[in-house]
Amino acid sequence: xxxxxxxxxxxxxxxxxxxxxxxxxxxxxxxxxxxxxxxxxxxxxxxxxxxxxxxxxxxxxxxxxxxxxxxxxxxxxxxxxxxxxxxxxxxxxxxxxxxxxxxxxxxxxxxxxxxxxxxxxxxxxxxxxxxxxxxxxxxxxxxxxxxxxxxx
Amino acid sequence: xxxxxxxxxxxxxxxxxxxxxxxxxxxxxxxxxxxxxxxxxxxxxxxxxxxxxxxxxxxxxxxxxxxxxxxxxxxxxxxxxxxxxxxxxxxxxxxxxxxxxxxxxxxxxxxxxxxxxxxxxxxxxxxxxxxxxxxxxxxxxxxxxxxxxxxxxxxxxxxxxxxxxxxxxxxxxxxxxxxxxxxxxxxxxxxxxxxxxxxxxxxxxxxxxxxxxxxxxxxxxxxxxxxxxxxxxxxxxxxxxxxxxxxxxxxxxxxxxxxxxxxxxxxxxxxxxxxxxxxxxxxxxxxxxxxxxxxxxxxxxx
Ligand SMILES: [Zn+2]
Numbered sequence: 454x455x456x457x458x459x460x461x462x463x464x465x466x467x468x469x470x471x472x473x474x475x476x477x478x479x480x481x482x483x484x485x486x487x488x489x490x491x492x493x494x495x496x497x498x499x500x501x502x503x504x505x506x507x508x509x510x511x512x513x514x515x516x517x518x519x520x521x522x523x524x525x526x527x528x529x530x531x532x533x534x535x536x537x538x539x540x541x542x543x544x545x546x547x548x549x550x551x552x553x554x555x556x557x558x559x560x561x562x563x564x565x566x567x568x569x570x571x572x573x574x575x576x577x578x579x580x581x582x583x584x585x586x587x588x589x590x591x592x593x594x595x596x597x598x599x600x601x602x603x604x605x
Numbered sequence: 606x607x608x609x610x611x612x613x614x615x616x617x618x619x620x621x622x623x624x625x626x627x628x629x630x631x632x633x634x635x636x637x638x639x640x641x642x643x644x645x646x647x648x649x650x651x652x653x654x655x656x657x658x659x660x661x662x663x664x665x666x667x668x669x670x671x672x673x674x675x676x677x678x679x680x681x682x683x684x685x686x687x688x689x690x691x692x693x694x695x696x697x698x699x700x701x702x703x704x705x706x707x708x709x710x711x712x713x714x715x716x717x718x719x720x721x722x723x724x725x726x727x728x729x730x731x732x733x734x735x736x737x738x739x740x741x742x743x744x745x746x747x748x749x750x751x752x753x754x755x756x757x758x759x760x761x762x763x764x765x766x767x768x769x770x771x772x773x774x775x776x777x778x779x780x781x782x783x784x785x786x787x788x789x790x791x792x793x794x795x796x797x798x799x800x801x802x803x804x805x806x807x808x809x810x811x812x813x814x815x816x817x818x819x820x821x822x823x824x825x826x827x828x829x830x831x832x833x834x835x836x837x838x839x840x841x842x843x844x845x846x847x848x849x850x851x852x853x854x855x856x857x858x859x860x861x862x863x864x865x866x867x868x869x870x871x872x873x874x875x876x877x878x879x880x881x882x883x884x885x886x887x888x889x890x891x892x893x894x895x896x897x898x899x900x901x902x903x904x905x906x907x
Binding site: 562564566567568569571572573574590591592593594595596 | 613688689690708709710711712714715729730731732733796
């Protein structure tokens with residue numbers, strides 16, 4: 454194992470490291486998880502070299518552990534993200550995100566005539582294709598696919 | 606269905622669809638009953654649709670219920686900027702059931718989530734209009750004696766036509782086979798063809814009307830509107846190609862019936878009106894019986 458990598462993962466004593474975030478979606482992940490609103494120590498790096506993603510980002514959050522449901526919320530913006538759960542400088546568990554069956558908030562419906570884009574209504578979707586992450590609007594029943602995805 | 610909203614045709618199981626159709630038949634035999642006495646139905650038409658509104662109001666009146674409401678947004682508090690939620694919560698105080706038509710897609714689903722009384726969707730933009738689909742199913746069953754394994758020909762604007770999309774989804778539950786006849790620019794969207802492929806149902810696509818209705822049990826006509834074409838020249842080229850005329854009915858099956866959601870412009874020549882195969886005005890009458898059945902079941906009166 455390369456020393457530098459070891460160091461970056463171990464830099465926090467307790468907490469969570471989220472790795473393999475596409476660099477362009479770093480701030481979406483921060484906002485979806487509400488990391489901009491918590492008092493914990495957070496460090497992040499972005500535009501790091503990655504064979505899989507081109508440029509990746511990594512976030513380290515001290516003294517914070519996520520629930521499964523919570524972490525799955527980032528699946529749309531970081532489907533390949535990997536979580537390292539750190540206790541006493543050691544990686545004690547690794548988690549992959551899973552695309553959930555239903556998504557509330559986060560994504561905007563692609564249909565400009567949809568009630569969620571006209572009135573103050575939180576968008577809600579059923580995930581109809583987990584591989585390509587294609588979403589069916591609970592309200593207008595139109596499909597929003599990865600290519601047309603905009604975030605709240 | 607008691608106390609449940611009807612927003613999308615997909616909200617109903619096959620059994621519930623049959624329950625609606627059977628009860629509509631009962632109302633057709635005996636259309637004047639006092640069973641909605643003491644009930645108030647609100648008809649909120651945020652965009653005008655006279656035909657649909659009158660059909661609902663006729664249904665309520667024949668069953669001795671009362672109707673309140675508005676027929677366009679400009680005459681209501683909506684024009685003062687009231688949110689849909691506020692309108693629904695207010696009107697729910699005055700009524701036992703709300704029938705709404707709204708130009709915004711998904712508005713009826715949202716209303717059903719905030720409303721303490723059931724909502725019947727009478728059209729939400731290009732999305733859903735389930736009572737139209739149910740009256741179409743009623744008309745098909747009535748004229749064919751069954752819903753299973755029929756040959757349905759859909760004609761006209763198959764790209765934007767909400768009515769044909771919902772009918773396609775509903776009839777595919779009954780093993781129908783389809784023929785789609787439309788100008789190239791208004792072809793049925795790919796997603797519906799994928800859906801039919803998944804169900805292993807056969808379909809054909811054509812641009813010529815006269816040649817392709819001979820085996821039909823139902824010919825479902827829709828309007829081809831000028832504003833749907835990106836190139837006005839294209840409209841001029843095809844505008845007369847999708848008009849049904851009496852001579853085209855020669856050689857069609859004796860049980861074949863012509864349906865149309867109305868209003869018609871010129872896509873069915875008026876000479877067809879006298880043909881025994883013309884069914885569109887009776888279809889509109891069936892809408893009253895179907896809506897009686899839907900409201901009665903939701904209000905738990907039957
Ligand atoms: Zn939508």
